[in-house]
Amino acid sequence: MKKRNWNFRAGLMASALAIGLAGCAPVGTVDVSKAISNSYAIKSAQSSSSLTFELIQEPSASLTAEQKRVMDLFKNFKIDITDSKQQGLTSASMKGTLSYGSSSIPFHLTMTDLDYVLDIEGAKKPIVVSNSDMAFGSNPAAVAMLTEELQKQIQDLTLKAVDSMPKLSSFFTNNFPNPKNIKVEDALITVNGESIETQKLSLEVKGGELIGLVKGFLQNVLKDEQGLKDFIAVIYDLYVPIVKESIKAAEASMPEGEGNPMMDQITPFLENKTLAVEFLYTFVKGSLEQSVANFDQTIDNLPGAEGGSLKDALNDDQSLKMDLYLDKDHFTRKSLTEVQLAFPAWSEQGIKSLKVTSASEMWNINQPVSIDKIDVSGGVINWKGNSGRLTAGKLVGSLDPKSDLYKLLKDELKITKKNVSMHVPAAGDDSLNFLPQPYNNEGTVMVPVRFVTEQLDAEVEWDAAAKQVKITDPLTGKVAVLTIDSKQATVDGKAFELEQPAALVEGNTYVPVRFVAESMNAKVGWTQETQTVEITRD
Numbered sequence: 001m002k003k004r005n006w007n008f009r010a011g012l013m014a015s016a017l018a019i020g021l022a023g024c025a026p027v028g029t030v031d032v033s034k035a036i037s038n039s040y041a042i043k044s045a046q047s048s049s050s051l052t053f054e055l056i057q058e059p060s061a062s063l064t065a066e067q068k069r070v071m072d073l074f075k076n077f078k079i080d081i082t083d084s085k086q087q088g089l090t091s092a093s094m095k096g097t098l099s100y101g102s103s104s105i106p107f108h109l110t111m112t113d114l115d116y117v118l119d120i121e122g123a124k125k126p127i128v129v130s131n132s133d134m135a136f137g138s139n140p141a142a143v144a145m146l147t148e149e150l151q152k153q154i155q156d157l158t159l160k161a162v163d164s165m166p167k168l169s170s171f172f173t174n175n176f177p178n179p180k181n182i183k184v185e186d187a188l189i190t191v192n193g194e195s196i197e198t199q200k201l202s203l204e205v206k207g208g209e210l211i212g213l214v215k216g217f218l219q220n221v222l223k224d225e226q227g228l229k230d231f232i233a234v235i236y237d238l239y240v241p242i243v244k245e246s247i248k249a250a251e252a253s254m255p256e257g258e259g260n261p262m263m264d265q266i267t268p269f270l271e272n273k274t275l276a277v278e279f280l281y282t283f284v285k286g287s288l289e290q291s292v293a294n295f296d297q298t299i300d301n302l303p304g305a306e307g308g309s310l311k312d313a314l315n316d317d318q319s320l321k322m323d324l325y326l327d328k329d330h331f332t333r334k335s336l337t338e339v340q341l342a343f344p345a346w347s348e349q350g351i352k353s354l355k356v357t358s359a360s361e362m363w364n365i366n367q368p369v370s371i372d373k374i375d376v377s378g379g380v381i382n383w384k385g386n387s388g389r390l391t392a393g394k395l396v397g398s399l400d401p402k403s404d405l406y407k408l409l410k411d412e413l414k415i416t417k418k419n420v421s422m423h424v425p426a427a428g429d430d431s432l433n434f435l436p437q438p439y440n441n442e443g444t445v446m447v448p449v450r451f452v453t454e455q456l457d458a459e460v461e462w463d464a465a466a467k468q469v470k471i472t473d474p475l476t477g478k479v480a481v482l483t484i485d486s487k488q489a490t491v492d493g494k495a496f497e498l499e500q501p502a503a504l505v506e507g508n509t510y511v512p513v514r515f516v517a518e519s520m521n522a523k524v525g526w527t528q529e530t531q532t533v534e535i536t537r538d
Contacts, residue, residue: 030184030201033173035330040165042331042362044369046192047084049360053077061350071350073101073412085371089162093371103404110374119374122403128380129390150245157238164234171231175220177213179205189325191333192363198325198333207318211299211311218292222285232280236273244270317342317353334361392416393457397474416475418522420455420535422447436508438533444499445526445533446510449482456520456537462509469502469509473520480519482511491519 055075057063063071081096093110098120107120119126187200205213221228247263247270269276291298302310318341325334339356381398383390392415399406409415424438424445436448450460453471461470467484482489482502489496496515503510513533517524522537 030199030326031330032201033170035201035324035326035332036169036173037166038330039332040162040169041366042086043088043366044364045086045362045366046364046369047081047086047360047362049081049084049358051079051358052356054355054357055351056353056355058347058350058352061347063350067350076100083372085369087369087371089159091371093373095372100408103408105405105408108372108374110371112371112373117374117376117380120405122399122405123381124398124400125379125381126374126376127383127395127398128376129383150242150249153242153245157242160238164238167234168231171224171227172217174227175217175224177216177220179203179209179213181205187325189334191361194363196325196327196333198327201324201326203320203322205320206316207314208311208316210314215292215295218288218295222288222292225281225285228284229277229281232277232284233273236276236280240270240273240276315342331365332362335359389454389459391457391474393473393475397477414538416457416537418456418535418537420452422452422533422535424531424533426531438513439510441500441503445513446500446503447513447516447533449502449509449511449516452513452516452535453520456517456522456535458520467504469511471516471519476521478519478521480516482509482515484509489515 053074053076055071057071057075076099078099079096080099081094083096084092084094086092090113091111093108095108096106098105098107105121107118109119110117116129117126118129181204183202185200185202187198189196189198243266247266251263269279299310319339321338323334323336324332327333335358337356337358340353341356342353383394383398392409396406396410396416399409422438424440436451438445438447440446449469449471453460456473457475459472459474461472462468463470469482469484471480471482473479478492480489480491482498484504485501487498487501489498489502498515499512513535514524517535517537520537522535525534525536526532527534
């Protein structure tokens, strides 16, 4: 519980620091608001960057062999982007390396029309993740329920959001107070062989400042009536078209003549932007007034690490330092950032703190730039697969088992490790009858095949004509085929006899748990006291 609470506080601090960066009023001759807005006005550019995560060990910690292994592996974790190119808002490419421990893995990533292609050392073929996968997640049924127009609007939302970012970011830059330590000085730098005269904006934020900065921001927002209304109006323009199309699709699916009182209440606000903005402004303002009035008391009551308060947790052990080098047009040509986060609750794991550093340079801003495309003539691997689900098993299954990336994901990070527990209810117990439940058939536990196999990241296909179920495990490549009412099954063409035949019960296919688990290199355990079957796979 302590670890989870500290993760939350660390995330809160990181978020607040990020907002603080975007919220600086003019400093000297530097218009920070313009610099932030300019970052969203870049349509094309070339750049290089690096991001490093460094775990700092607790000197007095006595590490177990496993803790030492993890510490050595991720003591320095680095992503180097050596060549990044942006060609418009929807086309980009980057080449670089992922480094950890003693390993270094080259990669090449492209984005075209928001579809992603990744060519990384160890992958059997380039890996593709489409825009619809990112927008709708791993539920193909959800996509099927959306109209074509609604799907298009959701996919276009990203582009609209990018266009709206200058307006949205100005709301924060205009209202967030400056940190205590911020200064500007002239600096001559070299970027991609070009000597550039810049203004260096340096700032430092300590953890103890965050509470005051957040409170000041909320107070400033309350005073900025027009700014808040403009912010709400931008959000309205982004999302109302999607809401309208969703309502239209819902109404089309209703029986003729049947209305929806909730939709009737919402419609006036969807058709009248001024009315909606005023209503939302009144609601947000009231909430902000209450938040500001209770701010100090709320902060005092928020718990910190080791039973202390949040004020104690947010101390000078957490900090952010940043240098921004701005050219005469207020474009950021170079940046250096260092974030230091302390983890008191992690000391038992041997970790004193986490240090994150980044560096970047940019050139050819808004000049003609062409991305480096990935050769897909030899085919690609669709991470989504046939089922439409993005899973860790499919990702690892697309890699060469001898590659460093495979070993990192499967053996070191163990992202494919699974543990599925299912209670077998007693006869007549229908307390969970709304879900497919396992049952005992003369000593053989029968489990719902789709639920179990999908928990193990496998894909399931149903052949209604042949009454057959095909299970494909992307991790091992094995294919199992079962036939309803038959004890005969195959795995990669090899015949097996089941303890009990596969059965179709209320539209769900059930199979013996041991067969379905062992066909995917998983193990089966049974706890008699709780009548629980457990499937585990490393």
